[in-house]
Amino acid sequence: MTGETIAMQVPWAARAPGALDEEGFAEAFDAHFGEIHAYVAQRLGPDNAEDVVAETFLTAFRKRAHYDPSRASVRAWLYGIATNLIGKHRRLEARTLRALGRCGPEPQSPGHEESVAVRVSAQSLRPELAAALAELDRRDRDVLLLVALAGLSHDEIATALGIPYGTVGSRLSRARKKLRAQLGEVLVHG
Amino acid sequence: MDDLERVRELYGTPRPDPDAQARVWRSVTARRRRRRLPWLMVPVAAAAVALAFVPHQPPVQEPHVSGRSVLLAAATSAASGPASEGTYWHIKKVRDGSKVTELWAARDGRAWTSDGGRVSRVTSGSPFSMAGRDLTIEQIQSLPADPAALKERVAAMLPPDARGLLADALSGLLWTKPSPPAVRAAAYRVLADLPEVSYLGASGRGEAFSYELPSGVRRTLVIDPETSQVLSCTDSRPSPRTERVIEAGWTDRGPR
Numbered sequence: 494m495t496g497e498t499i500a501m502q503v504p505w506a507a508r509a510p511g512a513l514d515e516e517g518f519a520e521a522f523d524a525h526f527g528e529i530h531a532y533v534a535q536r537l538g539p540d541n542a543e544d545v546v547a548e549t550f551l552t553a554f555r556k557r558a559h560y561d562p563s564r565a566s567v568r569a570w571l572y573g574i575a576t577n578l579i580g581k582h583r584r585l586e587a588r589t590l591r592a593l594g595r596c597g598p599e600p601q602s603p604g605h606e607e608s609v610a611v612r613v614s615a616q617s618l619r620p621e622l623a624a625a626l627a628e629l630d631r632r633d634r635d636v637l638l639l640v641a642l643a644g645l646s647h648d649e650i651a652t653a654l655g656i657p658y659g660t661v662g663s664r665l666s667r668a669r670k671k672l673r674a675q676l677g678e679v680l681v682h683g
Numbered sequence: 684m685d686d687l688e689r690v691r692e693l694y695g696t697p698r699p700d701p702d703a704q705a706r707v708w709r710s711v712t713a714r715r716r717r718r719r720l721p722w723l724m725v726p727v728a729a730a731a732v733a734l735a736f737v738p739h740q741p742p743v744q745e746p747h748v749s750g751r752s753v754l755l756a757a758a759t760s761a762a763s764g765p766a767s768e769g770t771y772w773h774i775k776k777v778r779d780g781s782k783v784t785e786l787w788a789a790r791d792g793r794a795w796t797s798d799g800g801r802v803s804r805v806t807s808g809s810p811f812s813m814a815g816r817d818l819t820i821e822q823i824q825s826l827p828a829d830p831a832a833l834k835e836r837v838a839a840m841l842p843p844d845a846r847g848l849l850a851d852a853l854s855g856l857l858w859t860k861p862s863p864p865a866v867r868a869a870a871y872r873v874l875a876d877l878p879e880v881s882y883l884g885a886s887g888r889g890e891a892f893s894y895e896l897p898s899g900v901r902r903t904l905v906i907d908p909e910t911s912q913v914l915s916c917t918d919s920r921p922s923p924r925t926e927r928v929i930e931a932g933w934t935d936r937g938p939r
Contacts, residue, residue, distance in 0.1 A: 515910070516930055519888065522711070526704050534697035543703060547710040554715055593693055622693050641690040672686045 513557040513567070521567045522550055529571050532642055536579050538589040545582070549575040565652040572643050573653025576635050587627050594623025618676060625675035629668050636661055637668040708888050712909075750882020751875045753890045753908050758871035761857075761911035764864040767824065769933030772861035776926045783929075786810055787938045788861065790820050795938040802938040811860050813852050814841045820861055828865035830872040850880050850894040854904055858913035858931055867911065889914045 513521065529549060534542035552574050553560075560570055579586065626634060635654065639645045647665075651658045771787040778784065785797040786805075794805040809817040827833045834849070837856075841848045856862040856870040874880050874892075883891035886905050893903040901919040906912065917925040 516912075520929055522708060523704075526707065527699070530699045530703060530707075531697055534699070535694040539697050539699075542697075542699070543707055543710075547707045547714075550707065550711045551714055554711065593695075618689065619693060622689055626690070626693075637687075637690070641687040642694060669686055672690070676686065676689070 513553075513560050518554055518557055521553070521571070525568055525571050526550075528568075528643070529575055532572065532638075533575055533579065535642055536589065536638065537582055537585050538592065541582070541585055545575070545578050548578050552578070565649060569645055569649035569653045572639060572645060572649075573655070576639065576654065580631060580635070583631065590623045590627040594620040621675055622672070625672050629671060630664075633664045633668040633671075636664040637672075640665060705885075705887050709885070712888070750880070750890075750892060753882065753906075754871050754875035754880075754892070757906055757908040757911045758868045758875065760909060761871055762864055762868035764867060764911060765932060767861060767863055767933055770935050771933070771937055772820065773930060773932065773934045773936070774859065774928065775930040776928050778926050779924055780927075785938075788820060792819060797938060813837070813855060814845075814848060816840060818860070823856075823860050823866075824863055826856070826862065826866045828863070828869050830869045833866065833869045834873045845897050846879055847894050847896045850874060850877050851896060851902065853877075854913070857904075857906075857911075858916075858928060861933070871911065887914070 526546070530542055530546050533545045533549070537545060549571060553571055556574075560567070565573075626637075629637070636650055639650045639653070645653065647658060647661045650656075650661045654661075771789055773785070773787050775783065775785045786794065787797075788794040788810050792809065794810040795802050796805060796810075797803075809819055811818045811820070811823060827836055834853075837852050838849055841852060853870045853874050857867055862870065877894075880892055880894050883893055883903065885891070889905040889907045891903055891905045893901050895901050899920065903917045903919070905914045905916075907914055912931065913928055915925055915927040917923055
């Protein structure tokens, strides 16, 4: 540790994407644990997230030879694996949605004051929105939430879920139409 | 506010508790290792599993696992590490989570560092040194593979009675220098018997050891005994600084 002194900056974006060897896997874990955990905790509740997140990364590790950096980012690939595993917990997801409709998510950490006004205005619609989400076809909900929560592009979602590009668009618009119909009804009549 | 924003508001932003990442990593690696047991030397793998398999509990030190046995397990895996094949020895580290540093060193003494994709040639001296003395790759590669001989050789390069420097010079052979597998294994074995090296228990993805430098700075290394790789190095003073190793090893891919 006596030795070379090199202290320079390389932006992360400048790094070439590569296949996942063991070190690459550890690096991907460190880089993406936070958001994958958040995504799973959002959909299945914080108490159940850790098991599914561990399963996600274990699956990723076992299938790392199949990961093709030219087709998808590691991030999108992990979201795809997590989404497929979440699909095995439909009752848990339904229960989580009911809870979200009733009482809302855990309070956010300090520093998020700017969103309070928005949250209050949306508060009255929570139960209806949660119910509408629960009623969606699971595949439509997957696409909607990969857009809304993960911020993936249509292209990334198509690769992550192994579905045609056009299907992403049609599932998303079907899901949004249903949500808007439900919420619109409430806003007009409620 | 459109429907997607409403969806985001509904779900909120859950935050994992600070230990969640370490717990999940341990669970993942433990299950990886269990699957791989048949191909590994069983005693070493069993020790690694005993260390790492603490699912869904806060990180705790297994009382029956000694730091010495962890370092000896690392020595065993270091001995079977990859041979020095490739044109460049390369290490990539990230300091305090943001600053990335890279070094490439060729056998003929040429070396480069990288800054934002801008590669610059190292022009002054060797990129490797021990206690202030330059070392060539050739000198590093020809260090003794016998623990006692290695200890003697390294100690001879240090000022007398500099407690902590021996541990530091030896651990430098584990990660900041292109040491052959046998030399890394020997360095782990010497460290396992140094009284000034203390074992702190499991930490993040690995096992933490520390020693005090003559300056009073406490240096903590986190190692992965299964791969023998050093994962990170943290100095206690003046403010805690951590270097995390992203890649270290021989490669044919040159500076870029």
